[in-house]
Amino acid sequence: MRMSAYSIGVDLGGTNLRVAAINREGHLLHRVSEPATFHSGPEKVVRDIVDLIKNLRARLSNRELTGVGIGVPGFIDIEAGFVLGSANLPGFEAFPVRDEIQRHLGIPIILENDANAAALGESWMGAGKDVKDLVLMTLGTGIGGGIIVDGKVLHGFLGMAGELGHMTVYPDGNPCGCGNWGCLEKHASATAIAAMGRMMHFQKENVTAAEVYELASAGNERAKLVFESMGRALGIALANLINLFNFPLYLVSGGPLPAWDLFAPTMFSEIRRRSFTFGRTGTRIEKAALGADAGLFGAAYLPVQHERSFAEATG
């Protein structure tokens, strides 16, 4: 037991680069952040990450650093420490992110997809603390997610598992940029809420998801329909997940979460109808607990988990 050891989680988000020092009991010791600089290229981002980590390390020089985990918005080759592909990180493909940071710091670095890191964070210190298996669905401009099996991220073949947003919920539904029709994220993301709102011809021309939410909260019946549609699509997808995984817990997070009371009734009604497992097993569908910090916690947990599995494997 090294009570003074800590690890560092990095969240390479679309708006901010955030770095946190978290101890092994999951207490946040210190955090720093600065505006994201993706568009200055990977070398600059690596320097920024290294500087922020050095900053935290200096403040915590009396403690031992276990390692650094980094949540990245893209597909990751975990073994190689590369970003395989990302719409949000131009120029990062084939750039050895992990090895570059490791070279500057001389400590182990682990990369992970940001949604997977968020799911791991919820599993470690958030709404999933009491279970070993869960799915986290993140609602934003798109819909992503992470799948935790026995406390660990399910990666799949090339780390592309958990693409919840591209599950088909309506075979002939809205077209999606991925080439499909009726993807979940075309019927239940913040972008979909705004698009459905625009179809409703509210007084304002380019209504946003937040404005549709305000209208619905104020009792506007047409705006409420938007969230009922959203809930229906979520329910179809969640019922499929429940039937497939039979996990005890499914978490929903992201910007549209405040609209829970508007979309949850149709969501649960669809789930009850479409999953006989749901009713029989006390399956829980809940709001995630850590909000935007889930990814930071998950990233910080990666080196801790890595050390523990290594210790287990070697007795």
Added chain:
Amino acid sequence: MRMSAYSIGVDLGGTNLRVAAINREGHLLHRVSEPATFHSGPEKVVRDIVDLIKNLRARLSNRELTGVGIGVPGFIDIEAGFVLGSANLPGFEAFPVRDEIQRHLGIPIILENDANAAALGESWMGAGKDVKDLVLMTLGTGIGGGIIVDGKVLHGFLGMAGELGHMTVYPDGNPCGCGNWGCLEKHASATAIAAMGRMMHFQKENVTAAEVYELASAGNERAKLVFESMGRALGIALANLINLFNFPLYLVSGGPLPAWDLFAPTMFSEIRRRSFTFGRTGTRIEKAALGADAGLFGAAYLPVQHERSFAEATG
């Protein structure tokens, strides 16, 4: 290395009770079977299983028996060794199947759901020998399946994971006994093939799935439409699985497999459209290799796997 050790797999199928002795290298040493006697109650079935196992044990008395695995058509409480629920095993609920058999034989018994056992069998000695993660979809009167993660069965909360047949493929599709509409098994099982065939008003009144297959194979255009529909539903479900799991391999097995060339074209066309992961990763969709023996192999592998994880955990 105990070259002479073997384990026994039991497949408690709807028609036959089958028992096989299989060595640790996956070679079938001996097999016996007799008609299933579910309706005589669990005590009789347990006696039959015990007799067949004793029979095999006597023939292989010069070898060491590692343990016995039993594939059961129902939901299993793995820890307790009970059948939680099964449409096919009347009277088995709350009957201590595992402990009763164990009491008679004095060796470790492991229960598993039959579709999970089949998936494990394909993973051990079948079409999935070269991968660690796969999904097996079994087409029959219903549609079941098993999910293998890192070489092990994914159980979920109460062993109910892998209910592939109740994924919603058409939100307003055919009604299902589970309370849902548009379950995969109502659009792609052998039962669904027969039902679609009947809607086509072929000369014969109560056409069977096999007869629809014969008609389609002989070039009947309406019968071909049935398999094109089946392929489309399978493709929607498989695309969802690929997007969720990003596994390297998805296997299809069961009675309708000979119709592969009739349903596969629409199946692959839907998958290509609905999963961007599919095309990018060389994901394989293939026929399972072991046929009706998959469950026997998987059941026999259960005690071998259990012994190995025990050895790993204790160094």
